[in-house]
Each structure stands twice: as C-alpha cells, then as structure tokens.
Amino acid sequence: MAEGRATTVTDEPAAAPGAAAxxxxxxxxxxxxxxxxxxxxxxQRAAFVTPTELxxxxxxxxxxxxxxxxxxxxxxxxxxxxxxLSLAELGERFPRAEVTATLQCAGQRRDExxxxxxxxxxxxxxxxxxxxxxxxxxxxxDVLTAAGPEPGARHAVxxxxxxxxxxxxxxxxxxxxxxxxxxxxxxxxxxxxxxxPLPPVHxxxxxxVVPGYIGARSVKWLAEIELSSRxxxxxxxxxxxxxxxxxxxxxxxxxxxAFELGELAVTSTITSPxxxxxxxxxxxxxxxxxxxxxxxxxxxxxxxxxxxxTWTPAGLGAEGDGWTWRFFAGEVALVPGRxxxxxxxxxxxxxxxxxxxxxxxxxKGYMNSSWxxxxxxxxxxxxxxxx
Amino acid sequence: MAEGRATTVTDEPAAAPGAAAxxxxxxxxxxxxxxxxxxxxxxQRAAFVTPTELxxxxxxxxxxxxxxxxxxxxxxxxxxxxxxLSLAELGERFPRAEVTATLQCAGQRRDExxxxxxxxxxxxxxxxxxxxxxxxxxxxxDVLTAAGPEPGARHAVxxxxxxxxxxxxxxxxxxxxxxxxxxxxxxxxxxxxxxxPLPPVHxxxxxxVVPGYIGARSVKWLAEIELSSRxxxxxxxxxxxxxxxxxxxxxxxxxxxAFELGELAVTSTITSPxxxxxxxxxxxxxxxxxxxxxxxxxxxxxxxxxxxxTWTPAGLGAEGDGWTWRFFAGEVALVPGRxxxxxxxxxxxxxxxxxxxxxxxxxKGYMNSSWxxxxxxxxxxxxxxxx
Numbered sequence: 001m002a003e004g005r006a007t008t009v010t011d012e013p014a015a016a017p018g019a020a021a022x023x024x025x026x027x028x029x030x031x032x033x034x035x036x037x038x039x040x041x042x043x044q045r046a047a048f049v050t051p052t053e054l055x056x057x058x059x060x061x062x063x064x065x066x067x068x069x070x071x072x073x074x075x076x077x078x079x080x081x082x083x084x085l086s087l088a089e090l091g092e093r094f095p096r097a098e099v100t101a102t103l104q105c106a107g108q109r110r111d112e113x114x115x116x117x118x119x120x121x122x123x124x125x126x127x128x129x130x131x132x133x134x135x136x137x138x139x140x141x142d143v144l145t146a147a148g149p150e151p152g153a154r155h156a157v158x159x160x161x162x163x164x165x166x167x168x169x170x171x172x173x174x175x176x177x178x179x180x181x182x183x184x185x186x187x188x189x190x191x192x193x194x195x196x197p198l199p200p201v202h203x204x205x206x207x208x209v210v211p212g213y214i215g216a217r218s219v220k221w222l223a224e225i226e227l228s229s230r231x232x233x234x235x236x237x238x239x240x241x242x243x244x245x246x247x248x249x250x251x252x253x254x255x256x257x258a259f260e261l262g263e264l265a266v267t268s269t270i271t272s273p274x275x276x277x278x279x280x281x282x283x284x285x286x287x288x289x290x291x292x293x294x295x296x297x298x299x300x301x302x303x304x305x306x307x308x309x310t311w312t313p314a315g316l317g318a319e320g321d322g323w324t325w326r327f328f329a330g331e332v333a334l335v336p337g338r339x340x341x342x343x344x345x346x347x348x349x350x351x352x353x354x355x356x357x358x359x360x361x362x363x364k365g366y367m368n369s370s371w372x373x374x375x376x377x378x379x380x381x382x383x384x385x386x387x
Numbered sequence: 388m389a390e391g392r393a394t395t396v397t398d399e400p401a402a403a404p405g406a407a408a409x410x411x412x413x414x415x416x417x418x419x420x421x422x423x424x425x426x427x428x429x430x431q432r433a434a435f436v437t438p439t440e441l442x443x444x445x446x447x448x449x450x451x452x453x454x455x456x457x458x459x460x461x462x463x464x465x466x467x468x469x470x471x472l473s474l475a476e477l478g479e480r481f482p483r484a485e486v487t488a489t490l491q492c493a494g495q496r497r498d499e500x501x502x503x504x505x506x507x508x509x510x511x512x513x514x515x516x517x518x519x520x521x522x523x524x525x526x527x528x529d530v531l532t533a534a535g536p537e538p539g540a541r542h543a544v545x546x547x548x549x550x551x552x553x554x555x556x557x558x559x560x561x562x563x564x565x566x567x568x569x570x571x572x573x574x575x576x577x578x579x580x581x582x583x584p585l586p587p588v589h590x591x592x593x594x595x596v597v598p599g600y601i602g603a604r605s606v607k608w609l610a611e612i613e614l615s616s617r618x619x620x621x622x623x624x625x626x627x628x629x630x631x632x633x634x635x636x637x638x639x640x641x642x643x644x645a646f647e648l649g650e651l652a653v654t655s656t657i658t659s660p661x662x663x664x665x666x667x668x669x670x671x672x673x674x675x676x677x678x679x680x681x682x683x684x685x686x687x688x689x690x691x692x693x694x695x696x697t698w699t700p701a702g703l704g705a706e707g708d709g710w711t712w713r714f715f716a717g718e719v720a721l722v723p724g725r726x727x728x729x730x731x732x733x734x735x736x737x738x739x740x741x742x743x744x745x746x747x748x749x750x751k752g753y754m755n756s757s758w759x760x761x762x763x764x765x766x767x768x769x770x771x772x773x774x
Binding site: 243246264351356359 | 630632633634644646648649650651652653680681683686687689695697698699700733735736737738739740741742743746747753754756
C-alpha cells in the first residue's frame with residue numbers, strides 16, 4: 001500500500017485477500033470483496049494498540065478510488081454556515097487532536113447467536129472484529145462549532161463515498177449520532193491511524209471515529225456531515241444496525257419495532273484457551289479482552305469454571321481515557337465434569353453481561369454481549385496432552 | 388410539615404413514622420428513625436412525577452435541625468477561589484435551573500438478593516426506593532465555574548450536615564462524583580422539590596441532585612463541596628456503596644476488591660400483579676417501571692410468562708429528558724404450569740438485565756438489576772378468583 005496515496009485495493013495484485021490493502025496474512029477473512037476480516041484470537045491481544053495490519057476491516061462495498069487533492073468534506077443542513085473543506089483546510093483551520101479508541105463491530109460474536117437460531121444473510125463474525133488504535137485528526141466538535149449548529153439540530157448525519165448496493169439502489173454507507181455525542185471531545189474526523197496516514201481500507205483519507213459507539217457509526221470515506229432534526233434515513237441506520245426483538249424474523253421485521261444501535265454494551269471475549277484446546281489438570285490460565293460502551297469503565301472481569309455458580313476475579317491490564325478495551329488474565333479451576341470456561345465483565349454502571357446468547361438472539365445477529373464462553377478438553381491427572 | 392422552615396422530624400408528635408415529615412401513611416416503613424420508607428407498589432406508579440408525600444426516603448441519621456438564614460455552603464479544595472454562599476446568594480448569583488429526575492437507592496430490590504443468601508446489617512428494601520421528582524435550584528456547574536476548578540481537580544466531594552454513626556465515629560454523610568459529571572448541566576444544587584421548598588426530610592434546605600447516579604451521591608443537607616484529585620474518603624464512598632464481588636462476605640470484605648458505585652444500571656420493577664395475586668385465565672396485564680442509568684434511554688421492556696424462553700414487548704409510557712423512569716404496561720400469557728411473570732428492560736446501549744439475582748448477589752445487597760419477577764396464582768378456566 002502506497003502511503004498517503006488514496007487508491008483502491010482492487011488496483012493491486014492480491015496474493016491473499018487483504019494483502020493488497022496491507023493487512024496481515026493471518027487475518028480470518030469472512031468476505032474477500034468487499035474485505036471483511038479480523039485477527040485470530042492468538043493475535044488479537046498482540047498489543048494494547050493493535051498494529052494497523054491486524055486491525056479488523058468491516059466494509060460494505062469496495063474501497064472507493066479517491067483523489068485526496070480533490071477531496072472535499074461538506075458540512076450542511078441545520079447550520080448557520082455551510083462549509084466545504086479540503087483536507088489541507090481541515091488541518092489548517094482546526095487544532096490537531098488524538099484519541100486512542102477501540103472500535104467494535106455490532107456483529108462481533110454473531111457466530112454464537114447463529115448457533116442458537118440461524119442469522120440469515122449476515123457475516124458469520126466470531127470474536128475478531130474488535131481492535132484498538134491511536135486515531136488523529138481534528139475534533140468533529142470544532143468543525144461543527146465553526147459551522148454553527150442551529151437550535152433544531154439534534155443529530156449529526158454522516159455519508160461516505162463508497163457505493164453500497166441494497167434493495168436495488170446504490171448509495172454511500174451512512175449513519176448518524178446524536179448531536180450531543182458529535183460535540184463530545186473524543187469524536188474525531190480522523191486522517192491518521194497509529195501515526196500513519198489513514199489507509200484507504202480503513203476509510204482514508206477521512207473518516208469519523210466515534211469512540212464508545214458501534215463501529216458502523218464511524219463512517220469511512222466521509223464526504224458529508226448534515227446536521228438534522230432527525231437521525232439518518234440511510235439504510236444502515238433506518239433498517240440495519242437496529243436491535244430487533246427476539247420474536248421478529250427477517251420476514252416479519254419492521255424497523256419500527258427495533259431501536260437504533262449507538263453505544264456499545266459491556267462485553268468480553270476469551271482469547272485463550274481456544275475452543276477445543278486441551279487444558280489442565282489444575283488451574284487453567286485464561287486470557288481475553290473486555291470492553292465497555294459510551295465511556296464507561298471496565299471495572300471487573302470474572303472467570304467461572306462451574307457454569308457461573310461461582311466466579312473468580314481476573315487481573316486487569318491498562319486502560320486508556322475511557323475509550324479503550326482492557327486486557328484480562330487469570331486462573332480458574334474447571335469443576336470435574338465441566339468443559340466450559342466463562343468470563344463476564346462489569347462496567348462502572350454496575351452492569352454485567354447477560355448469561356446466554358439465546359437470551360439476546362435477534363435476527364440481524366447484533367450485540368451479542370452474553371458471557372464469553374469457551375469449550376475446552378479437560379485433561380485428567382496423569383493424562384498426556386495431545387496437541 | 389411547616390413549609391420553608393428547616394426543622395427535624397423528631398420535633399413533631401409522630402402519629403405514624405413519617406407523618407411528621409409530611410409523608411403518606413401508606414408508605415412501607417423499613418426503619419422509623421432515621422426514616423427509611425417508600426411507596427407500596429400500588430402507589431408507586433400513581434403519577435409520572437411522584438407526589439412528594441409518596442417519594443421514598445433514605446436517611447442514614449436523624450434529620451438535622453438547620454436554620455436556613457444561618458445556612459452556608461462552602462466550596463473549597465482545588466479551586467481558584469473558595470466560596471461561602473448563603474441560600475440567598477445562591478439564588479441571586481446563579482440562574483435558576485430545573486430537572487425532572489428519578490432517584491433510585493442502590494439497595495432497591497435488596498430483598499431478592501437476601502433471599503439468595505443473607506445480606507446482614509442492611510435495610511431489606513423491596514421495590515419501593517425509586518421515585519421521580521421535579522427538582523429546582525441552580526446548576527452545580529455554574530457554582531463550580533465561579534469557584535474555578537484547578538487543573539488537578541478530578542472529583543466533586545460532597546459532605547452533609549447530618550450526623551451518622553459508623554465504626555465508632557460521628558460524621559456527615561458524604562460521597563463524590565467525577566468532576567465531568569459534576570459539570571454536566573443536569574446536576575443541580577436543589578432548593579425545591581415539585582414546586583415547593585425542599586422538605587427537611589429530603590435534604591432541605593439544600594441538597595445535590597445527581598440524575599442517573601445511585602441516590603447516595605445526591606447528598607442531603609449539603610454543607611461542603613470540595614474539589615479533589617481523589618474520590619471521597621467518606622465511609623459511604625470508601626467502604627459502603629461499592630460493588631463487592633460475590634465471593635466476598637461481610638467478614639472478608641476489603642474495599643480494594645470493590646468498585647465505587649456511580650451510574651445506575653438498566654433495571655425494571657413489576658408493580659402489578661402483586662406477589663401471590665390470582666391472575667387469569669387468559670392474558671395477564673402487567674404494569675411496572677423501568678429505569679436506565681447515566682442518561683441512557685429505556686428503549687424496550689419485554690414480558691415473559693415462560694421463564695424467559697420467549698418475550699413479548701410491553702407498551703412504553705412517556706419519558707423525560709433522559710433522567711427519568713418510564714412506565715410500561717402489557718399483556719403476557721402464563722404458560723400452563725408456570726406461576727412466574729418476568730420483565731426485562733433494554734437501554735440505548737443495547738444492554739439488558741441479567742437473568743437471576745443469584746448471579747449478581749453481593750454481601751452489601753446493591754444493584755440488583757436482575758429480571759423483575761413476580762410469582763402469582765394462575766387461575767384455571769372456570770375457577771373463581773378468590774380475593
């Protein structure tokens with residue numbers, strides 16, 4: 001990938017899906033074009049700040065071919081002054097800002113929901129679409145303040161330059177966040193990721209980064225911000241990325257029954273041991289990641305080897321300024337006859353994860369924040385581990 | 388109760404606990420002195436804004452005898468200018484502000500936790516310590532801005548004028564909130580409740596009201612605000628009102644294992660039918676209240692008559708500006724052989740309530756946000772309901 005040059009992944013010879021976009025060859029690829037991929041569990045905790053080549057990719061259309069010199073961001077709608085800004089003007093008119101923030105796809109751990117009942121037509125994500133990066137650019141609040149929000153403005157509506165096809169139409173991926181969130185200092189118009197120009201596959205030359213919210217609201221290839229009295233009418237806000245009740249199927253779904261997803265729920269993922277791995281005898285070392293939404297803290301992670309009858313606290317790693325994941329590690333004893341290890345996180349609102357994926361099933365397969373569970377192969381004393 | 392006069396409930400002849408303080412005679416009284424009481428389920432949903440006589444009371448010491456003319460609020464610590472303000476000066480120097488906000492005690496529904504394992508030495512609250520009022524006064528943010536927070540200030544530490552006895556010491560009840568919360572516009576220094584002077588039993592002449600947080604942070608008879616680099620070292624922040632892990636008992640508790648409670652968790656309460664009430668045959672009408680913490684919205688409430696295997700949406704009532712409860716009502720079919728109705732709420736972060744009280748038990752009995760459940764007496768077709 002040529003740094004600083006907006007291009008498209010389809011320009012390059014593709015040895016492996018994602019290779020042309022600079023992605024790590026070990027990524028689990030759920031879809032090759034558009035690219036949807038993320039790191040396997042053994043690489044997910046490689047570093048507190050995820051190397052860019054390992055950061056998950058969730059795209060809804062091919063990466064658009066953009067000329068950064070010709071690129072313009074439009075700010076319009078319920079504003080006192082409409083703006084049209086080049087990348088150079090963005091950098092000159094507004095102070096530089098940085099945030100370290102974890103993004104997580106609303107479909108993370110969908111595979112566990114699909115194991116309960118089918119989730120038709122959606123990517124079968126496992127634990128991989130959650131990663132943490134250092135983002136830099138300018139504050140969205142500064143740009144919106146320059147435009148001057150009018151009193152009726154309630155939502156910041158984003159539109160990207162990709163070309164998604166849904167329901168027989170082609171349109172840019174879009175979504176919105178409440179204006180109060182858009183004006184919060186952690187929300188960036190990002191042009192850099194981990195100290196490098198924002199790669200095209202991650203939304204370069206410009207994307208919005210909305211920490212604490214589902215990844216879908218961090219719209220890539222951002223061309224337009226409209227302040228509006230209402231949330232986005234884009235397919236990905238009005239129909240998808242909504243939480244439907246569990247009794248609703250794809251056939252019977254009515255968006256009015258669902259609510260828009262925004263802040264993430266507190267959740268956790270076990271990265272080690274892996275499913276099917278031989279463990280024990282004796283205490284099992286468990287590692288994973290936990291994440292809270294909306295700026296809440298991960299206050300505690302607990303492990304259970306007896307189906308949740310008792311819990312043991314895990315140790316917690318570093319945290320950022322409220323917008324990042326926390327790693328956890330600890331030991332738990334598997335009760336004889338049990339083969340499942342569970343983890344649950346608690347956030348600073350004393351909220352913890354619901355027990356079962358069945359209890360939170362929905363036909364789009366979003367927001368599976370149920371206990372992290374991994375089924376292992378317990379070894380008895382004297383039994384050899386068979387790799 | 389004489390309006391506008393700061394007095395103590397022990398001055399008056401007490402026909403029933405709370406009567407002298409102007410409280411409704413039907414309140415469920417958990418403790419007479421200090422008064423701890425709240426409305427029974429049939430009165431809890433009496434109105435969206437709870438009449439003051441029905442608003443729950445949670446006091447840790449007798450109501451202090453205060454002279455409002457001599458009353459002063461001190462603002463000190465990490466500020467550029469210490470302040471000492473009379474009630475008249477508060478009203479003159481700062482603009483009037485109002486908020487409609489629900490307060491909920493962290494011990495709400497402790498009785499269900501105590502039924503799992505004993506919760507020694509704590510009030511056996513049921514559903515009653517949650518109520519909603521219109522508060523008025525001035526914004527805490529305006530007062531803090533006048534004092535000028537210094538760069539190292541991270542917490543607003545509150546101290547009241549009551550005299551609590553704990554661990555052989557007498558001290559004013561206290562607690563703290565992060566400075567960012569203290570500077571949020573919904574946080575008030577309140578001198579009025581439901582259009583009347585704040586009654587002494589509710590903290591008059593002055594209390595802080597921290598919407599979205601556990602009630603304990605809304606310190607009554609507020610005498611002092613200290614900006615500090617650390618949260619309060621008061622017993623009620625440093626030892627109580629913390630969430631201890633479930634494996635910790637009163638004897639083994641170490642505050643370092645626990646985290647400070649702050650924002651409320653999403654929760655719900657069934658107010659009708661009552662426990663043991665005869666219902667059916669046919670669909671059962673269910674009514675209740677739901678509450679989300681930290682400004683999150685109650686987006687959905689669901690009912691189950693089959694132990695959570697399936698859920699039916701309830702209808703939702705009005706909501707305020709993010710700081711109030713929502714009423715719900717709906718119908719649910721009790722599956723033959725079942726005698727329990729359950730409810731669960733979802734907030735705007737797609738978080739829902741954990742399934743069982745056993746899963747969230749802690750020895751202080753805080754934050755039981757598990758599914759609301761009520762055990763009823765199902766009537767078979769042809770069976771007469773016996774009052």
